[in-house]
Every structure is written in structure tokens, then in C-alpha cells.
Amino acid sequence: MAKIPGYAGFILHVDLTEQKYEITDLPVALVKEYIGGKGFAAKVLYDELPAGCDPLSLDNILVVACGPLTGTLAPTGCRSVIAVKSPLTGIWNDANCGGTFGPELKAAGFDIIIIKGQSETPVKLIITDHQVDILEATELWGLDTFSAAEQLKKAHGEDYKVACIGPAGENKVLMASVQAEGRSFGRGGSGAVLGAKKLKAIAVKGTGSIEIFDYEEFLKENREAYNEIAINPDTGGARPKFGTSSIYSFIKETGLLPIKNFQGGSYPGGEFIDEHKLREELFEEDRACFACPIACSKYSKVKSGPYTGKFVEGPEFEDFWSFGAQCGNSELGSIAYAEYLSDYYGIDAISAGNAIGFVMECFEKGIITEEELGFRAPFGDHEAMIKIVRLIGENQGAGQIIGRGVRRAAEYYGRGSGDFAMHVKGLELPAYDPRAALGMGLAYATSDRGACHLRAWTVGAEVLSHAGRIDPLETEFKAELVKTDQDWFSVVNSLGVCLFSTFALGHNQLTDLVHALTGIKSFSSVKNLLFIGEKINNLIRLFNVREGVTRADDTLPPRLLKEAHQAGPAKGITVPLKEMLEQYYLVRGWDEEGTPTEANLIRLGLK
Amino acid sequence: MVKVEVCFLAQIAEESGVRKLVISTANTLPEAVSEIEKATGFPLASKLGSGYAILVNGRSYQLLQSEEIVLHDGDKIAIIQALGGG
Numbered sequence: 303m304a305k306i307p308g309y310a311g312f313i314l315h316v317d318l319t320e321q322k323y324e325i326t327d328l329p330v331a332l333v334k335e336y337i338g339g340k341g342f343a344a345k346v347l348y349d350e351l352p353a354g355c356d357p358l359s360l361d362n363i364l365v366v367a368c369g370p371l372t373g374t375l376a377p378t379g380c381r382s383v384i385a386v387k388s389p390l391t392g393i394w395n396d397a398n399c400g401g402t403f404g405p406e407l408k409a410a411g412f413d414i415i416i417i418k419g420q421s422e423t424p425v426k427l428i429i430t431d432h433q434v435d436i437l438e439a440t441e442l443w444g445l446d447t448f449s450a451a452e453q454l455k456k457a458h459g460e461d462y463k464v465a466c467i468g469p470a471g472e473n474k475v476l477m478a479s480v481q482a483e484g485r486s487f488g489r490g491g492s493g494a495v496l497g498a499k500k501l502k503a504i505a506v507k508g509t510g511s512i513e514i515f516d517y518e519e520f521l522k523e524n525r526e527a528y529n530e531i532a533i534n535p536d537t538g539g540a541r542p543k544f545g546t547s548s549i550y551s552f553i554k555e556t557g558l559l560p561i562k563n564f565q566g567g568s569y570p571g572g573e574f575i576d577e578h579k580l581r582e583e584l585f586e587e588d589r590a591c592f593a594c595p596i597a598c599s600k601y602s603k604v605k606s607g608p609y610t611g612k613f614v615e616g617p618e619f620e621d622f623w624s625f626g627a628q629c630g631n632s633e634l635g636s637i638a639y640a641e642y643l644s645d646y647y648g649i650d651a652i653s654a655g656n657a658i659g660f661v662m663e664c665f666e667k668g669i670i671t672e673e674e675l676g677f678r679a680p681f682g683d684h685e686a687m688i689k690i691v692r693l694i695g696e697n698q699g700a701g702q703i704i705g706r707g708v709r710r711a712a713e714y715y716g717r718g719s720g721d722f723a724m725h726v727k728g729l730e731l732p733a734y735d736p737r738a739a740l741g742m743g744l745a746y747a748t749s750d751r752g753a754c755h756l757r758a759w760t761v762g763a764e765v766l767s768h769a770g771r772i773d774p775l776e777t778e779f780k781a782e783l784v785k786t787d788q789d790w791f792s793v794v795n796s797l798g799v800c801l802f803s804t805f806a807l808g809h810n811q812l813t814d815l816v817h818a819l820t821g822i823k824s825f826s827s828v829k830n831l832l833f834i835g836e837k838i839n840n841l842i843r844l845f846n847v848r849e850g851v852t853r854a855d856d857t858l859p860p861r862l863l864k865e866a867h868q869a870g871p872a873k874g875i876t877v878p879l880k881e882m883l884e885q886y887y888l889v890r891g892w893d894e895e896g897t898p899t900e901a902n903l904i905r906l907g908l909k
Numbered sequence: 910m911v912k913v914e915v916c917f918l919a920q921i922a923e924e925s926g927v928r929k930l931v932i933s934t935a936n937t938l939p940e941a942v943s944e945i946e947k948a949t950g951f952p953l954a955s956k957l958g959s960g961y962a963i964l965v966n967g968r969s970y971q972l973l974q975s976e977e978i979v980l981h982d983g984d985k986i987a988i989i990q991a992l993g994g995g
Contacts, residue, residue, distance in 0.1 A: 535960045535990045540920035546995030551918040555987045556967045577919050578928065619995030733995075738967075759994045766962055766991055770971035805993035871967035 319419030338369030343385035360420035369798025373405035395490030410508030468648030515821030557870030566868030571632025609635030624655020630681030647695025758787035
């Protein structure tokens with residue numbers, strides 16, 4: 303069968319129970335209807351995952367998928383996704399990762415890996431082009447993610463790209479990540495699913511090539527795209543210099559930076575923390591993912607204080623917040639070290655930092671005691687923060703509760719702590735307080751995997767007030783804004799490029815790139831791609847409805863609905879979710895319970 | 910005349926060579942922009958609308974334009990660029 307331009311052309315099916323595999327052709331219909339990456343994963347999990355299955359049982363399915371632009375020249379064409387039924391939330395979860403793993407998988411000849419079943423003993427999956435080996439990995443079990451990747455490469459070759467879990471994943475910590483070449487499939491606990499399957503690592507090495515439909519046009523579109531990224535003030539200016547934390551002061555000034563578990567107020571030293579301090583005191587050198595001209599990633603090294611000598615790839619903005627302002631902590635070295643430990647154990651640094659802020663608030667309110675924790679944990683206590691990261695990573699002591707996420711921790715500790723457990727559908731909130739940009743409240747409430755800033759990011763449109771019309775503190779236009787973002791972001795997460803490229807590249811440019819690469823007619827216009835994005839989101843909504851999600855789940859933590867923002871431009875504001883949600887269901891074509899209507903499903907070709 | 914704090918965020922602080930300053934200005938935004946240009950030499954007015962923007966006490970000047978901004982003592986003006994998320 304001839305290759306489809308832009309695609310490797312094959313699916314690898316792995317059955318860990320039977321310890322066997324099969325390779326099949328990538329169906330053309332799947333490509334045309336779902337693009338790649340997230341779209342592929344949505345179709346596979348909707349069609350094949352047994353409804354209501356235990357996410358940590360052998361019934362769960364783990365999908366790794368690349369997009370057409372993954373592994374090509376296209377700027378930021380480095381992304382791949384891991385999708386599972388999340389053990390943290392019990393619903394859909396896709397975690398998207400940059401770096402080099404996705405491009406290598408594509409070079410090995412696979413657009414998708416579908417992993418089913420469960421091994422009895424630890425195994426590793428070694429993919430060398432189309433040679434696939436499922437091998438014993440007892441020697442790797444128990445190792446942190448850095449050591450596991452290093453030992454695997456020593457045994458099989460330095461040029462393999464490795465995605466693996468650490469002790470957290472092995473112990474089925476519900477916020478466990480999968481770490482891949484310095485980057486993370488972070489959110490939603492996919493690491494615990496690998497752990498349950500006893501799959502320690504996937505290593506890939508490939509020598510294949512990707513066919514290009516219109517080579518000259520693809521080169522031309524790439525030149526233009528690289529130029530746009532270079533001259534854009536974000537992707538060509540602030541982001542390469544300050545990393546993802548380039549927005550730190552901007553977010554703080556606008557009242558969007560959550561402080562001390564979204565309580566607000568101040569904390570010692572917090573006034574001196576910004577993107578300049580981070581750059582001056584921690585950053586050592588730049589690092590870029592495959593085919594990325596932005597290079598927003600940084601290597602950091604702690605140069606003074608109690609964490610001198612510690613290093614990390616990061617800290618990213620989200621972790622700069624989660625281990626910083628969220629914990630009332632201004633000790634920069636501890637923030638870097640906490641992110642390092644998250645990568646070492648293989649845990650999601652957003653969920654971990656969010657959960658530690660929750661614990662600190664519980665401690666200050668007397669809900670969690672020193673006796674229960676084994677130490678004091680007030681806000682700002684960076685030593686306590688580091689101890690809790692370790693406890694989560696090792697699944698020890700209170701870490702056995704906290705590592706299960708704030709929803710379960712609040713159920714365990716009780717005494718009203720559910721009012722300030724900052725999650726949606728079980729996934730911990732990231733670094734934007736939606737009381738200062740109401741669209742983010744709707745984005746969190748309706749995100750397919752729970753509270754997430756990467757399903758719709760309305761902050762720019764709201765705070766910078768496009769055309770002077772969109773007010774961050776009003777509800778007008780927010781339903782349309784969130785829906786459009788969600789549909790386009792699903793396209794981007796299916797194409798295999800980084801969402802950061804969209805700060806410079808418009809819808810038309812990405813469309814021109816993928817059309818020149820593939821020649822596929824259904825990818826020839828923005829309208830067509832947005833239709834596919836909408837279709838993907840509706841299919842995932844059907845998946846979630848099948849797992850029991852209703853309107854009651856499309857909500858926010860009580861704190862955001864009832865407690866007013868304390869200061870700044872959003873002082874006195876709570877999130878008026880109900881009216882935005884009703885408008886959102888209308889523009890989505892969903893009924894009052896948030897279920898896609900039959901007419902809508904017929905329009906989208908899903909019925 | 911009012912005294913307001915002015916912050917240049919992220920990359921703009923690098924471009925202008927200024928992070929923070931306090932200016933005395935008449936109580937309108939155009940006057941404040943003019944004073945900022947005089948104090949820093951940074952051509953702010955010509956950059957507004959092309960990726961650069963102003964926040965007054967955390968609110969976009971574009972949104973506030975229709976309300977005829979009146980500056981007060983202690984107000985904070987932030988000079989920002991259109992940046993995406995992190």
C-alpha cells in the first residue's frame with residue numbers, strides 16, 4: 303500500500319497480556335476524518351475502550367499518537383500524545399508532549415501505538431523501525447526516570463528515544479506522568495496506567511522518511527512560518543529569553559496569578575519574584591524541542607541558598623507557579639528542585655504543586671495536623687513542600703493520600719476542605735485564576751480532561767481586550783471564545799505541532815502547511831479543519847458522557863463560585879458560571895444536560 | 910498632576926532598559942504616555958496597537974478608552990506585549 307503523504311502509514315498494536323504485537327496499515331478514512339494525534343486517540347478510545355472500565359485494570363487502553371506535522375520540518379513539529387481513561391479523573395485524558403520522542407516514533411514507521419492488556423512482570427517495549435520487542439525489564443523496575451532512561455540506552459543504544467515511568471507510575475500514584483527525553487506527558491495520570499500494565503518504558507529508534515505531497519510548496523510555507531515565529535514579539539522575543547515564564551508579571555498584574563491555593567493576598571518575598579529574577583538567578587542555557595525555533599525550554603541551576611547545585615530542565619511557568627505562589631513560596635531554588643523531583647519520580651508538577659497548596663491551607667486551618675503529616679506544613683515552608691513531593695513520588699505516608707489528587711484528599715480529610723480543593727472533574731487547576739478572566743472559568747468547567755489551560759486559553763483575548771470589546775470581567779462572548787479555542791486547539795493537538803506556535807502562526811498558515819504536506823482535500827481550509835476539531839471534541843464528549851459525565855460535572859471549585867477575588871482588577875468578582883455554561887451548550891449544539899444532540903451528531907457525521 | 914508607577918514587563922524591559930519608574934503627569938493616559946517617552950526615551954506611542962499594550966491597574970487601556978481614563982495618585986501603568994500562555 304502506498305504511503306499517505308505526511309504519515310508514517312502504520313499502527314502498532316501491542317497486547318501485553320499475550321506479549322505479542324501486530325502491525326496494520328493506517329486507514330485513509332481515519333486520517334481524513336481525524337487528522338492525527340489527539341483525533342486518532344479519540345477515535346480509538348471511543349471505539350475500543352470498554353465503557354466503565356477500571357482505568358488501572360487490563361481493560362484500559364493506552365494510545366500513543368503522532369500528527370502529520372510531527373517529525374517534519376514544520377516549526378514545532380515535535381508533538382505526540384498519550385491518551386487513556388484517566389485513573390485520576392475517571393474520564394478522557396490526553397497528555398501532549400514535545401521533545402524528540404514523537405518524531406522518532408514517526409521515523410520508526412508508526413503514527414499510532416495501541417497498547418492493551420497487562421503484563422505479569424515488568425516489561426519494556428523496544429521499537430527499532432518495524433522490529434518490535436517486548437522484553438523483560440525487571441532491571442529497570444524501581445529506578446527513577448533519569449536512571450531508567452540512561453540504563454535502557456546503555457543496554458540498547460544511545461540513539462533510542464525513551465518514554466518511561468518512575469517510582470510514582472510503578473506505584474500507581476494517580477498523578478503519575480510519563481517522562482520522555484526531558485519533557486513530560488504530564489497531566490491526568492497516564493504514568494499510573496503504564497505502571498498498572500507493568501510497562502516501564504517505550505524506546506524508539508527509526509530511520510524512515512516522510513513523504514511530502516508538494517515539496518516546493520511545503521518548503522515555502524515553512525520559510526514563511528519560521529519567519530513569522532522569528533518576528534513575533536512572543537515567539538521571537540520574550541519566550542526564547544524568559545521561557546514560558548515570560549508572562550509571569552503580565553499574569554500577576556492582571557489578577558490572574560493564584561496565590562496560596564487561590565486565597566489571594568501576599569506572601570513573604572512574593573513581590574520580588576518575576577521573570578527577570580528567574581532568568582538572572584536560575585537559567586543557564588536554552589533548550590529546544592525537535593524542529594522548534596522558539597527554544598522556550600531552559601536548563602536551570604541553583605547558584606545560591608540551601609539548594610545550591612540542584613538543576614532542572616525548567617522551571618516552566620506552570621511549575622514556577624505551582625511550587626511558588628501556589629505554596630506561598632519565594633525560595634527559587636526549592637521551586638527548581640521540586641520540579642526536578644517531579645521529573646525524577648515521574649509526577650505531574652501542576653497537580654503536585656496544586657495539591658501541596660491544598661495541604662498547606664488544610665494545615666493552617668487545622669484540618670491536617672503535624673501528627674498526620676509528620677512535620678509542619680504552613681504556606682511558604684519550602685522544606686515541607688519538598689518533603690511532600692518526595693512522599694507523593696514514593697507513595698509513602700501522607701503522600702498516599704495527597705498523590706491521589708485534591709478531590710480524593712478532600713474526601714479523606716473532610717471538614718469542609720472540599721470547598722477549596724481546586725480541581726475540575728478531579729484534575730487540579732493550573733496557574734490562572736478564572737475570576738480575573740471569566741472565560742477561563744468556562745474553559746476549565748468544560749475542558750474534556752478536567753481543569754486545563756491547554757483546551758482553551760482565553761486570557762490573551764480577554765485581558766488584552768480584542769478590539770476593545772471583550773471584557774475579562776463580563777460573560778459576553780465567552781461561550782463563543784471558548785468553543786472556538788477548543789475546536790482549534792484540538793486541531794493543533796492533532797496536527798503534531800506545539801500550541802505555542804499558534805501565538806505567531808494564524809489558522810491559515812497551519813492549514814497551508816498541513817495541506818502542502820498531505821494534499822488531503824479535507825485539510826484544505828480552516829473551515830474544514832475547525833469542523834474536524836469540533837467533531838473530535840464532540841466524540842470525546844460522547845466518551846465522557848458514556849463514563850457518566852453530566853452537567854453537574856461541568857462546574858468549578860466552590861471557592862471560585864462563592865468567594866470573591868481579594869484584590870486587583872478582579873476584586874469582588876466570582877465566576878458567574880451558570881449563564882456562560884448555558885450559552886456554551888447552545889453554541890455547542892448540546893442539550894441542557896450537556897449531551898450532544900442527535901441533530902448535532904448527524905451534522906458532524908458522528909451518527 | 911498625579912504620581913503613577915510605570916512597569917515595563919518582560920521583553921519590553923529589555924528593549925527600553927527600564928523596569929520601573931514613577932512619573933508625575935497630568936491625569937490622562939495620552940499625557941502619561943508622553944511623560945513615559947520623555948523619561949525613558951522609549952517610543953511607546955508609536956508601538957501601541959502593534960503588539961504592545963497598556964494596562965492601567967491591570968485593565969486594558971483599549972477597554973478603558975471609552976470610559977475616558979482618569980489617572981489618580983498611586984495608579985499603576987504596565988507596558989506589555991501580546992504574549993501567549995505558558
